[in-house]
Amino acid sequence: MMLVVAAVTGITLYLAEKNLRATHQEALDAQFQNQVRSFLAVQKARSGAIAEKCRELSHSVRLRAALEEKDFDDLYRNAITELQGVFAASDEGDLDPDVVRASFFRFFDATGAIIPPGKHPAGLPDQEKLDDALAPMAKGLRDLNEQNLAFVALGRGNLPRLLREVVLTKIRDWKGRNLGALVLGFPISHLEKDEGDLDTSINIGIWLDRQLYIDGLNAPDRHQIVERVGSAMAQGAGHVEVDLQGGPHLLFYKALDPDTRLQTAYQVCLYPLAASIREEQALRWKIIAFGLLVMFCGFAASSFLARGLSKPVDRIVAGSVENLSRRKIAEHDLREVNRELEKALSDLKATQQQVIQQERLSAIGQMASGIAHDFNNTLTPILGFAEVMLKNPAMLDDRQETLRCLEMLRTSAQDASNVVSRLREFYRPAETDEEFPIVDLAKIVQQAVSLTEPKWRYQAQATGHTIRVTTAFNATPMIAGEESALREVLTNLLFNAVDAMPEGGSISLETSIEENKAVLRVSDTGTGMSESVRQRCLEPFFSTKGERGTGLGLSMVHGIVERHRGQLEIQSTIGKGTTFIIRIPVAESAPAAAVSLEATLASKSKLKVLIVDDEPRVREVLSIYLRCDGHAVATAASGREALEKFRLQQFDLVILDRAMPEMNGEQTARFIKQLNQNIPVIMLTGFGALIEVTGAQPQAVDVVLSKPVTLDALRRTIDKLLHAA
Amino acid sequence: MERGLLLTIIIAALAAPADCARADASIEGVVALPKPTMARPLNQRYRTDVEVPEAPTDPPIAVVYLLSESPTKDNSAAKSPVKMSQKNAMFDPELLPIQVGTAVDFPNLDDTYHNVFSYSKTKRFDLGRYRKEEKPATVVFDKPGVVTVHCEIHDRMRGTILVLETPYFQKSDASGRYRIDHLPPGRYTLRAWISDNDVREKQIELKNGTSLHVDLPAR
Numbered sequence: 001m002m003l004v005v006a007a008v009t010g011i012t013l014y015l016a017e018k019n020l021r022a023t024h025q026e027a028l029d030a031q032f033q034n035q036v037r038s039f040l041a042v043q044k045a046r047s048g049a050i051a052e053k054c055r056e057l058s059h060s061v062r063l064r065a066a067l068e069e070k071d072f073d074d075l076y077r078n079a080i081t082e083l084q085g086v087f088a089a090s091d092e093g094d095l096d097p098d099v100v101r102a103s104f105f106r107f108f109d110a111t112g113a114i115i116p117p118g119k120h121p122a123g124l125p126d127q128e129k130l131d132d133a134l135a136p137m138a139k140g141l142r143d144l145n146e147q148n149l150a151f152v153a154l155g156r157g158n159l160p161r162l163l164r165e166v167v168l169t170k171i172r173d174w175k176g177r178n179l180g181a182l183v184l185g186f187p188i189s190h191l192e193k194d195e196g197d198l199d200t201s202i203n204i205g206i207w208l209d210r211q212l213y214i215d216g217l218n219a220p221d222r223h224q225i226v227e228r229v230g231s232a233m234a235q236g237a238g239h240v241e242v243d244l245q246g247g248p249h250l251l252f253y254k255a256l257d258p259d260t261r262l263q264t265a266y267q268v269c270l271y272p273l274a275a276s277i278r279e280e281q282a283l284r285w286k287i288i289a290f291g292l293l294v295m296f297c298g299f300a301a302s303s304f305l306a307r308g309l310s311k312p313v314d315r316i317v318a319g320s321v322e323n324l325s326r327r328k329i330a331e332h333d334l335r336e337v338n339r340e341l342e343k344a345l346s347d348l349k350a351t352q353q354q355v356i357q358q359e360r361l362s363a364i365g366q367m368a369s370g371i372a373h374d375f376n377n378t379l380t381p382i383l384g385f386a387e388v389m390l391k392n393p394a395m396l397d398d399r400q401e402t403l404r405c406l407e408m409l410r411t412s413a414q415d416a417s418n419v420v421s422r423l424r425e426f427y428r429p430a431e432t433d434e435e436f437p438i439v440d441l442a443k444i445v446q447q448a449v450s451l452t453e454p455k456w457r458y459q460a461q462a463t464g465h466t467i468r469v470t471t472a473f474n475a476t477p478m479i480a481g482e483e484s485a486l487r488e489v490l491t492n493l494l495f496n497a498v499d500a501m502p503e504g505g506s507i508s509l510e511t512s513i514e515e516n517k518a519v520l521r522v523s524d525t526g527t528g529m530s531e532s533v534r535q536r537c538l539e540p541f542f543s544t545k546g547e548r549g550t551g552l553g554l555s556m557v558h559g560i561v562e563r564h565r566g567q568l569e570i571q572s573t574i575g576k577g578t579t580f581i582i583r584i585p586v587a588e589s590a591p592a593a594a595v596s597l598e599a600t601l602a603s604k605s606k607l608k609v610l611i612v613d614d615e616p617r618v619r620e621v622l623s624i625y626l627r628c629d630g631h632a633v634a635t636a637a638s639g640r641e642a643l644e645k646f647r648l649q650q651f652d653l654v655i656l657d658r659a660m661p662e663m664n665g666e667q668t669a670r671f672i673k674q675l676n677q678n679i680p681v682i683m684l685t686g687f688g689a690l691i692e693v694t695g696a697q698p699q700a701v702d703v704v705l706s707k708p709v710t711l712d713a714l715r716r717t718i719d720k721l722l723h724a725a
Numbered sequence: 726m727e728r729g730l731l732l733t734i735i736i737a738a739l740a741a742p743a744d745c746a747r748a749d750a751s752i753e754g755v756v757a758l759p760k761p762t763m764a765r766p767l768n769q770r771y772r773t774d775v776e777v778p779e780a781p782t783d784p785p786i787a788v789v790y791l792l793s794e795s796p797t798k799d800n801s802a803a804k805s806p807v808k809m810s811q812k813n814a815m816f817d818p819e820l821l822p823i824q825v826g827t828a829v830d831f832p833n834l835d836d837t838y839h840n841v842f843s844y845s846k847t848k849r850f851d852l853g854r855y856r857k858e859e860k861p862a863t864v865v866f867d868k869p870g871v872v873t874v875h876c877e878i879h880d881r882m883r884g885t886i887l888v889l890e891t892p893y894f895q896k897s898d899a900s901g902r903y904r905i906d907h908l909p910p911g912r913y914t915l916r917a918w919i920s921d922n923d924v925r926e927k928q929i930e931l932k933n934g935t936s937l938h939v940d941l942p943a944r
Binding site: 074 | 875877881883
């Protein structure tokens with residue numbers, strides 16, 4: 001504590017003194033600059049009138065004529081006449097202090113010699129002294145300006161009253177030839193101290209030609225100043241500190257006429273530092289006193305604190321009753337706080353749940369639009385092929401072509417149903433180890449090319465461009481994958497490629513095996529992507545197609561590839577095209593022979609089937625399916641109708657829809673089972689996936705099938721049911 | 726009769742110079758003149774309403790005169806005063822040669838004041854300020870020498886009066902040509918004065934009835 005206080009006091013002391021000194025010096029400097037300014041202003045005001053008079057005089061025809069004729073008598077006589085009011089013949093007399101009187105004047109002739117005034121009173125009769133003072137000026141006459149201001153010292157000595165300010169004005173004849181000069185000197189009386197100023201300790205002087213002209217200094221001080229100023233000027237410093245007998249002083253100096261071609265004069269100002277030192281000392285004592293006070297306060301405070309701190313210890317030792325009740329209050333408070341914390345935590349959890357829900361909802365929204373997008377994609381070939389066939393009935397004559405088209409229709413429809421089934425993803429926890437069947441990548445590629453034909457061939461042709469699609473199967477890798485999803489990948493990539501080639505071009509698809517990975521390359525010769533587009537193109541909702549695009553195609557592709565534990569790489573060059581490279585691990589084992597059931601299920605038995613559905617087209621399709629297999633089919637549009645028919649006829653199998661008006665599938669099934677316990681019931685539902693997940697399979701139903709149902713699935717189910725039965 | 730009288734008068738008039746029957750020689754030649762110097766315009770001490778010409782005011786002209794070895798007592802000159810007037814803030818003429826003893830008038834023809842004076846040792850005078858209608862004193866130049874005449878008000882005005890101890894003088898033209906007629910024969914000093922610093926001279930002898938050609942080249 002003591003140390004801290006002492007240190008702080010010390011530092012404060014140091015800083016304050018430093019600050020004070022700097023401030024003081026600054027103040028002095030400012031004062032000095034002001035002094036110089038005012039000196040120069042006064043000087044200018046005083047010399048201004050004289051200088052103007054001299055300039056005017058230099059044009060006097062009489063003076064010129066006299067100089068020219070070397071009529072010096074007339075010269076001085078005329079000058080005295082002309083200088084009336086400027087020049088006082090003698091230094092004494094009742095002079096108005098505000099009016100500057102020149103104390104002498106002289107003429108130089110063209111060679112620079114001083115023309116003696118003779119009997120004329122031109123001031124300063126001591127010609128010898130004046131000659132000494134003016135000689136250097138006269139010598140350099142040729143190099144001087146038309147008019148010059150300078151300081152000269154008259155005789156030896158070092159008092160300011162020896163100094164004169166001098167105005168030298170050249171005189172030229174009518175042709176501009178040099179005739180001589182007029183020199184007029186006047187005292188710098190305002191430099192001399194007034195009687196009233198005696199108490200002012202500031203001393204002002206002039207430094208001229210290595211001499212200091214200043215009042216009231218003794219020889220050693222003067223000597224010291226001369227030396228210090230000389231060295232300071234050599235170093236270019238603006239001020240020096242000098243230690244005179246009267247105490248330390250700060251000395252400032254500044255050139256009064258820096259542009260002169262004569263001897264430069266400096267104003268010198270001596271400021272005694274005694275006052276500031278006194279101030280400094282006073283401040284020092286103040287700070288020390290303050291420091292001591294602080295220290296004392298510190299002691300008092302610390303002892304007080306120490307006593308205060310020891311008290312609680314006493315109390316604990318005492319273990320008073322008061323202490324106990326306080327603890328109870330504290331415990332109560334703690335419980336309160338705890339409760340509040342718990343509440344806050346539950347609030348937080350609720351909020352979190354809400355956030356999660358929102359997240360999920362937005363995910364569903366995204367997924368839904370994704371599904372809509374994919375669904376539309378799968379609808380494209382369905383619509384396309386259907387239209388192609390409807391508009392060209394002649395095509396139907398080509399059996400092969402018709403079959404091909406029909407095949408495509410079926411595949412597309414299957415894909416569409418797969419798309420919808422992906423809604424499951426929202427209800428089923430994501431399977432980390434999804435098992436995929438083994439599929440042939442090359443075959444999927446081929447299918448995708450065929451499926452998208454309506455777009456890349458017919459649509460492009462309609463706009464007058466040609467798009468060529470080439471495939472190269474360098475290998476036919478088998479991979480574990482979902483066929484429809486992979487087809488979707490290819491469909492998307494092909495559509496994108498087509499959209500990227502508004503002027504036509506070619507798309508190449510290539511499969512190969514590299515480093516135990518199935519590699520699929522899809523390249524186009526389209527517009528390509530910039531680097532920024534390439535980096536963002538996988539983001540959902542990022543699209544360059546404007547309103548035509550959803551921004552989901554490539555993000556789907558990416559998702560599917562990831563799901564197959566693959567990687568997606570994109571290479572693109574603006575103006576050249578884009579290549580998508582998909583790498584998916586090659587399946588380890590050969591596919592378990594996906595034997596088609598078609599052969600085995602050549603329907604051993606002919607069954608009587610009752611089909612119940614409120615949708616006539618579904619009834620029709622199912623009827624056709626079953627009749628193709630040789631079954632006898634009866635149909636009912638509602639549960640009521642079905643029960644009536646069931647009562648009247650004998651059936652081997654009932655296939656019914658789940659969602660029907662009046663009586664739904666479950667109720668109908670229940671009634672049917674009541675009539676015949678053993679009859680197999682297959683339920684078709686658009687919500688198949690939901691039932692499967694919730695496990696709420698109606699008791700009266702043997703098998704639930706999702707719509708759309710394929711012939712194969714139906715056959716397999718029937719087979720299974722009847723065999724089991 | 727009348728005719729005879731008239732003839733007599735004419736003869737008498739013609740005979741008058743013939744009285745000094747010897748004054749029949751003449752001299753001519755060329756003085757090589759220096760190039761004119763451009764005057765530098767200077768600040769004027771006084772403002773005047775008169776336009777001060779910017780051009781040089783002194784195309785150098787020489788005054789050529791003959792000094793007789795035997796000084797003549799002929800003081801017949803200066804019977805009437807000659808003029809050096811002030812016109813357009815210039816002296817007219819700017820260079821005036823006169824014989825000693827000639828009186829000169831300095832009339833002011835301008836609408837402004839002039840103050841003609843000279844500090845020359847040959848003749849100091851100061852006419853003070855005067856206007857057009859005022860008539861300043863006539864100055865008699867009684868010593869030979871050069872007199873520079875100034876106007877106190879117009880610092881560019883500058884006149885030169887050359888006071889000569891001879892009646893035989895002539896100003897050259899601007900190209901330096903001169904000719905002096907009706908000179909008595911005899912030995913002379915021929916001088917050309919261009920400025921105080923440029924005076925050329927030659928000793929010549931004039932013979933009656935002859936014309937001498939003497940050039941005075943630059944030194």
